Amino acid sequence: MKRMTLCxxxxxxxxxxxxxxxxxxxxERLQAVSCMAESPDWPAAARALRERPGEYQTGLHFNLTHPFTQAGRSLSSVMRDAWLRRMNPMEVERRFxxxxxxxxxxMGRPPDYVDGHQHVHAFPVIRKVVARRVRELSATAWIRTPGGRESAPKALVLAWASRGLRRTLGMEGLATNPGFAGLRPYEPQFDFRRAFWKWLTANPDGTLIMCHPGLPSEDxxxxxxxxxxxxxAYLTSDDFADDCRASDVVFERPTFSGS
Incomplete structure (x- = not known):
């Protein structure tokens, strides 16, 4: 039996x-929820979380790209400035x-973990700021590492960034997930169930699977x-439960204890 986390x-x-x-x-189908605390909707959303007990963790989904109260930057521009070391660490720290x-x-308490919207926390400059501030602000929080086993160009770039993130977390003594899955092309015709089956069966014990569910929206x-x-639709279906049983996977609250 394998134990995984669905985030x-x-x-x-x-x-x-x-x-x-x-x-x-x-x-009871999620074990981790990553929260966009910069959103104007966050106070109401947080109140709903506080009223929803359960065996799950809540984390900070650090944002630099989605436009809320501040203008969002494109992911490509953030990546460019990060890789060229042109990001301003003081501005990253202020936003964080x-x-x-x-x-x-x-929430009345620190987040259980930190990750990044569009994985920005894995990029150079940003990852050092995030890791240092998490170490300074919380004795128990862990940081999500997003590199997986996929071979698409985007996944390879992210895997490269994630290797740097793991080194940074090791130097800071911070815990992280041992495995990661969930990268996918965001096209309506994408076969999500088929991809999820692959994530269940091809990844090792301790893998964290990322997902992006939501109700229909015109946003x-x-x-x-x-x-x-x-x-x-898939994650609320009987198919999801059947696939978990067939792959001998049990989803559990994160217990990551080392980087």
Missing amino acids: ADDYGQSPEISDGILKLLAM DSQWQAFVRE VHDPIRDCRPLEL
Whole structure:
């Protein structure tokens, strides 16, 4: 039997995303929820989380690209400046601290872990700031490493960034997940169930699987809005439970204890 963690990203980005994730929490099908504390919807979303007990962790989904109260930067521009070491560490720290404080203000405690919207926390400069601030702000929080086994160009770039992130976490003495899955093309015709079966069967014990469920939405700022209901439909279905049994996988709350 393998033990894995299912983590839903983007909680708080919009009511439709939050409501879809809350539905999965009510079914006890998630073990981690990554929260966008910079969102104007975050206070209401946080209140709903506080009222939803269960065996799951809540993390800070550090954002530099989605437009909320501040103009979002394109992922390509963030990647370019990060790889060229042109990111301003003080600005990254300011944005991180603001979002951390917003999480603590609404949840009444620090996040259990930190990851990044569009994985920005894995990029050079950003990863050093994030790792240092997590170490300084929390004795127990871990940081998600997003590199998986996929071979698409985007996945290879992310795997390269993740190797640097793991080295940084090791130097800071921070824990991380031993494996990661969930990278996919965000096209409505994508066969999510087939991909999920591969993630269940091809990855080792301790793997964290990322997902992006949500209810139907007209949010023009959400480029993957058409894919979210398809993920939610599968994750709430009997097919999901059947696939977990057939692959001998049990999903459990994260217990990562070392980098």
